[in-house]
Each structure stands twice: as structure tokens, then as C-alpha cells.
Amino acid sequence: MKLLRHGPRANPKPGLLDADGQVRDLSALIGDITPATLSPASLAALASVDASTLPVVAQGELQVPWTGMTKFIAIGLNYADHAAESNMPIPKEPIVFTKTLECAVGCNHDVVLPQGSVKSDWEVELGVVIGTRARYVAEDDALAHVAGYCVINDVSEREYQLERGGTWDKGKGCDTFGPIGPWLVTADEVGDVQNLGMWLDVNGQRMQTGNTATMIFNVAQIVSYLSRFMTLNPGDVITTGTPPGVGMGRKPAPVFLKAGDVMRLGIDQLGEQQQTVHAWNPARIDS
Structure with a gap:
């Protein structure tokens, strides 16, 4: 998967880039791409979702693709x-x-x-x-x-x-x-x-x-x-x-x-x- 966050820096939305280069909205599944999202179980759960069922959205300004880094x-x-x-x-x-x-x-x-x-x-x-x-x-x-x-x-x-x-x-x-x-x-x-x-x-x-x-x-x-x-x-x-x-x-x-x-x-x-x-x-x- 290609995970991303886009939109205003103060309130970005989570998304993924599908095989056709379209941004699919993940907001209904996760509030943001956080350290918890990056666990093997959470990534596997996201990967199991059929991306074609997720809404296509216009890409906003790309932010750091995840939040919550400590180092x-x-x-x-x-x-x-x-x-x-x-x-x-x-x-x-x-x-x-x-x-x-x-x-x-x-x-x-x-x-x-x-x-x-x-x-x-x-x-x-x-x-x-x-x-x-x-x-x-x-x-x-x-x-x-x-x-x-x-x-x-x-x-x-x-x-x-x-x-x-x-x-x-x-x-x-x-x-x-x-x-x-x-x-x-x-x-x-x-x-x-x-x-x-x-x-x-x-x-x-x-x-x-x-x-x-x-x-x-x-x-x-x-x-x-x-x-x-x-x-x-x-x-x-x-x-x-x-x-x-x-x-x-x-x-x-x-x-x-x-x-x-x-x-x-x-x-x-x-x-x-x-x-x-x-x-x-x-x-x-x-x-």
C-alpha cells in the first residue's frame, strides 16, 4: 500500500494511492495514520479492504505520510x-x-x-x-x-x-x-x-x-x-x-x-x- 495524508497541515485526511494513481479516502476506517496504524495487524487489516470500495477524493497538499513519530x-x-x-x-x-x-x-x-x-x-x-x-x-x-x-x-x-x-x-x-x-x-x-x-x-x-x-x-x-x-x-x-x-x-x-x-x-x-x-x-x- 501507498499510504498518505493530505489537505491542510492542521487537519490532514488519511488516504491511500490506488493502482490507478487515484487517492482513496480512508477516513471511514481510520481517523489518521498513526503509530498504531503501522502495526502488522493494522496494516494487514487495511490491505484486506477492497480499495475500489473507498471514495475517490481530490488530492490536497501532501503532508508527512504519518503522524506521531518520536525520533x-x-x-x-x-x-x-x-x-x-x-x-x-x-x-x-x-x-x-x-x-x-x-x-x-x-x-x-x-x-x-x-x-x-x-x-x-x-x-x-x-x-x-x-x-x-x-x-x-x-x-x-x-x-x-x-x-x-x-x-x-x-x-x-x-x-x-x-x-x-x-x-x-x-x-x-x-x-x-x-x-x-x-x-x-x-x-x-x-x-x-x-x-x-x-x-x-x-x-x-x-x-x-x-x-x-x-x-x-x-x-x-x-x-x-x-x-x-x-x-x-x-x-x-x-x-x-x-x-x-x-x-x-x-x-x-x-x-x-x-x-x-x-x-x-x-x-x-x-x-x-x-x-x-x-x-x-x-x-x-x-x-
Whole structure:
């Protein structure tokens, strides 16, 4: 299933995308797409419903496809060629940092540069959505804790991340720096999550091309690893690293985002996003 939430940010409606690309309303079945919705039993119950019996509705503004996440965890330098372009060593263990919950926005929401930003950058990434609580899980069992997958743009302010004391979180958690969606695609529909093509364009120019097959640490390893250090709750999301082609690594000189730029990105089977970049304006964040 492709689950989504659409409409006003203050009161979105739950829906699913059917095989014909139509939005079907789930409001008669569930009030919202919450952590409880992501349990295996709840997903199975939704999957058993004949989508053709649900009302077709016009798609409103797409929001984050579920609500109720307690953590937005990220993995850094998880593609060897991205580590190389960043002039950093290939990690021996996953590099873990956090993005704030406030950075999570819908897939086509504006990206608003923080005040004084001069080195904001793009990163297409695979998102992993937890469906059942994970605590000290083995790699062989890790994928059973995953409800599904999504596209994430891990927008990053490189000066804040790398030049302001070495705390990555400062450059990763700015408001609007975590577009998610368009959908949460359930794991059964994705198949082999370690063979998904991914790409990102800026102003129509291809910047990133990659495949999840080249991850250093795969999804099962990441979920198992994180569960040793924290409890992963239903609705929590993990963004798993980016392939090469970020602005920081462009040659002969880095290229960073500026107001008016348009990012377009996608992952096989998981859909596409598009964001327009704006200078600091709190009204665009809160709208």
C-alpha cells in the first residue's frame, strides 16, 4: 500500500494511492495514520479492504505520510563514494545523528533557508519507518520491525554542520530540512529495499544518481545497530544516507542552494518530491 495524508497541515485526511494513481479516502476506517496504524495487524487489516470500495477524493497538499513519530534518526556517510567526495574516511560503524521533529514537512513543502545560511545542500535518502518497537533486535529479525519506506531529502547546512563546533545536528535539524513522502510505501510492496535507484535534480540538472545496493550498512544492519542504543518506537523514522553528488562535493567548486532553486528527487517505487528554496521567512515555515 501507498499510504498518505493530505489537505491542510492542521487537519490532514488519511488516504491511500490506488493502482490507478487515484487517492482513496480512508477516513471511514481510520481517523489518521498513526503509530498504531503501522502495526502488522493494522496494516494487514487495511490491505484486506477492497480499495475500489473507498471514495475517490481530490488530492490536497501532501503532508508527512504519518503522524506521531518520536525520533527522526539519520545515518551519515553510508555510501563510500559520498564519504570520498566529503573527504572523510569510510565509517567502521554507522555514524548516527538526529534531525529535529520540526524539520519534518510534506514532500512538496517549501525549504526555507535559516538566517545567514550560505552552505545549504541537498541529499536524497531512503527513509525507513518503524512499525513495531525495536530494542536489541538481531539483524535477521530487524526487517520485521519495519512498516515501510519513503523518500527523504536530508537538507543540510554544511557550515552549521561542519564548521560550527562539529555537532552535525545543528546543520541537519533546521525547520523544513526534512521533506518526507509523498507516501509511506509498505514493506511488502517494496520488495528488495537494497536495490532501489535514487536521483536528485537541482534546477533541472541531475546532481545525484545512486542505488541503495551500494550502502555500506544495509537497512537490517542499521535497524539492529540503532536498537542497541535506543528504543525505536512505531512511527520513528531513520534516514539512511545519501549517494554521491551533493553540492559540497561538486568540482571544481562547491555549489550550494539559494533562494529560487528547485529540487526534484525520487526513489524507485517510493515516488518523487519537489521543493522550492526560499530565503528566511517564518511565514513560509508555519503556513
